[in-house]
Amino acid sequence: MSRRRAWGIGLGLLAVALVSVATAAPPKDAMVIGLLAEPVTMDPPQITDLNSTRVIKRLFEGLTAQELGTYKIVPGLAQSWDISKDGLTYTFHLRPNVKFHDGTPLTAEAVKFCFDRQMNDQGPFYATGTYPYVKGFLGNVAGVEVVNPSTVQIRLKAPLTPFLQYLAHHSLYVYSPEALKKWGKDMVKHPVGTGPFKLETWEPGVRVVLSRNDQYWGGAPKIRQAIYVPIIEAQARLSAIKTGEIDMTMDVPPDSLADLRKDPDVVVAETNSSAVWYIALNTRHPALKDKRVRQALNYAVHKDAIIRDILKGTAIVATTPLSPVYGPYHEDKTLRYPYDPEKAKALLKEAGYAGGFDVTFFVPESGSGMQSPVEMATVIQANLAAVGVRARIQTMEWGAYLKKYLDGPDMAEMSWNPSIGDPDHMMYMLLSSDRFPPAFNAGFYQNPRVDELLRRGRTTIDEKERVPLYREAQRLVVEDAPWIFVDHGKQVIVHRKRVQGFKLHPNFDLVLTQVWLQ
């Protein structure tokens, strides 16, 4: 009898202990963000995944920045700059009295150091990492010079209008040279920047704890700690945000949004983004090389149904590669492709494919920004089958998929979520034939007039001259239909009501500097 009682007491105590842990209230000055996966690395030039950027953008800054909520370029670590008349020399005047988290000062030398590390492959620190973006963003840079401790000059080989946007990209963030010299390859775990937060601990797979940088030049943030935890399973993220275990998260299943919007403790924040989700069509495929066939496919896909039923309204139909977020650059007078299977069949017949044709349709099973790739593919496959086009789906996991995509598949899904707010970055990368074979222009799309417009757009500085170039390019591209234009995904972030002052940013970053907790 007494043994049983001992068991009973033991279990009772355990239950009490567990309940006490369960009902602990969250602290007033710290918040938890549930990410899809934990950050990979914290060395800015090496980062390629969104989750890592969401964390490190609290720790580092670049010479320029984007104004919160828009793609407008504003001063970052450089408080002002001059651009030479020929567009080749940029002179940046650094903010005074800015310190890195390790106490060393921000100087022009530090900026030069960071750029040289990536650019100079003979340099002493080149071997401390790999730099996926250096060719793209710094390939046009002839040199970086120190004019004086607070002025740094960057010379370009050729004028490039988007350059200021590039400087706001995370791969060009500035970090402490002393830290790199000290840690070398282990920089990936020891980030030292100038940002409003600094790294307190990183327990791999468990959590990342950032704490407030009281010496931040822009004024210390109101919250003391930001904690990031990876929650891989979507249902678990949903559960965690509803119970209040986490304060903010993203990518909840679209079907649960209706329920979340009704929940009084939860806020669903949405905004348009620059993302575009499309299907690249191989313009060298026997059937797809005919423009009418490609247009037919665009008429065949029921985009509204996909957005309404699968994405549950978390996107808008894409009528052009550039979403409305691009402001004046967005062209709204493009050819439209409403759902019209009859027109699709007519076009196919006209092109000589009344009996349809077969095509292999590559689909990734996941991937950042791919929304619901397999479900959307299933619907699209059915839409196409209804007009006689037999698409055979081939799913692959992301690593293998990327390789396949770059080989020029016949038909493949892709989404592009640029953090660079310049129209050049999307249009030139994806639709110019300059970068063949084929790089990201997976469908081998080639239109000489479009190429010319995009080339001119890269070097035209005056916005009044630039805008018409991109608008014409969009009209041509949409008519040529090298893609099936599907949707622009909205950014949907779900957070608890106690998180106040949060504003969404078009490049999917979760900015916490101005946030406070109720």
Place this chain on the structure above:
Amino acid sequence: MAAVGGHGLQGYVVRRILLALPVLVGVSLLVFAVMRLAPGDPAAIMLGAQATREDVERLRRDLGLDRPVAVQYLQWMGRVLQGDLGRSIPLGREVLPEVLLRFKATAVLTAGALGIAVALGLTAGILSATRQYSWLDKLSMAVAVTGVSLPVFWTGIMLILVFALSLRWFPSAGMISPYGGGVTDLLWHLVLPAVTLGTASAAAVARLTRSSVLEIIRQDYVRAARAKGLAERAVIARHVLKNAFNPILTVIGVQVGYLLGGAILTETVFSWPGLGSMMVRAIQARDYPLVQGGVLLIATTFVVVNLIVDLLYAVFDPRIRYE
């Protein structure tokens, strides 16, 4: 495998260890080969879409991927024997500390699941065996079969929705609270994943325990002990359990292997920071050093556990030593 190392327990241990080594070498070869066979180049994946062919080639050279496969293997094994498991390609971090850290988490989960499996399984199995054909027997066997039949990820998500979301008794994900926590916090987080993972094992343990115990109960000497008038509990404790020990131990050994390797789905569903969830990501990124290091660690653990199980066999049953 005659009498290498001599007769008796010592010799047995030596022979078993010697037999284990080729297994580990085999595992290393297998993981090396399979990873290399998979299409997809870790250098290309790392550098992403914007890389040129020269960039990828240069990274491959830096990582030593351009050398012949056999040479790569020997170099890797050479370093492994010195305790260096290399550096993860995409993470840039050293493999050994990374893998050990995640292994601790998987070990905790495995221990929890094993605890539940053994506690539930043994109890159910013994109770069923001693009350064969009663409603208790049929019920627990029914539940056992159910446990084996439900896919782990389904059970996991159901548990989250019921116990975390609806009832708010347990957390939805993770190993510890984001704000940090101690042992109690860890246990609180351990419950749902351990139950998920342990249920299937519990079922297997229960069924096997039941059949082993049944077989022994039928033996003459047990009948004799009963006839002598020993209390039921004493009979069970002394004779039955001692002899049922062997097969039960085997099951436990196998379960450990299953749990270590099968925790992947549970770890993914609960975002448990273990080796399994890390490995899935590593395989997809073709992160050779990380996958190889992780697999080697799991295999070594499995082999060691089985060695211990075999040892315990030999201690309890002298007949085995002379094999």
Place this chain on the structure above:
Amino acid sequence: MFQKSGSAVFGLALVAVLGAAAMLAPLLAPHDPDAIDTARRLARPLTAGHPLGTDEFGRDLLSRLLYGARTSLVVGLAATALAAAAGSLCGLLAGFVGRWVDQVVMRSIDTLMAFPYFLLAIAIIATLGPGLVNGMVAVAIVNIPFYGRIVRATVLAVKQTEYVEAARALGVSELRLSLTHVLRNCLAPLIVAVTLNVGGMITALAGLSFLGLGVQPPTSDWGSMLSSSRQYMNVAPHVAALPGLAIFLAVLGFNLLGDGLRDALDPRLR
């Protein structure tokens, strides 16, 4: 013994019903399992025209379950058959030839067993690419050791029995004699092993689908239905519950059948 055979009969009945449903799917299914109707998605069971409701694309669940039975059951059985065949071959080789061949085969089997089984399946799929057949091959390979050991143990046991000695004394050809006796003795444990293993194969395939590495759309198998439905678990639980139930019933049926067969064929193993 009575009660035990009761559950075995129940198991057999389950398997038979599911098998029949799978074979007769084209006759029994009220709709085309791939017909999409996004306006009617996630309809509850007992909606007009859809006795079990619809999935996230508006496809009829009953039809998808029936056709899914074909895929899941066939692949599960095929994977088991593949593993059993390959494993038995290894076991026979090891048991018969003995000596160093035995050692090599056993070490290889140990290696396969030491490898975390699910990771091996994932790695194999990474090599072969996702898909139904590849998934089956991956799961089969991972289960080879299970059968190899059983067969080898049987072969070794048979080799030592007295009446093999006796027959040899009588001059009967060694090979013919051994094979017949061995196979006859292997049959019982193999049958039991196979029936108990099919359930595990089906669940393993479902697990692969969970990670996105199984069948390709629009083909359905219960595993991929289960995994793709988990997004809707709190909104439309029936979409996840029904394929889960189907898997459960199949695995249950095979397990009960296997238990019954084991009790009947080899009382020693009970």
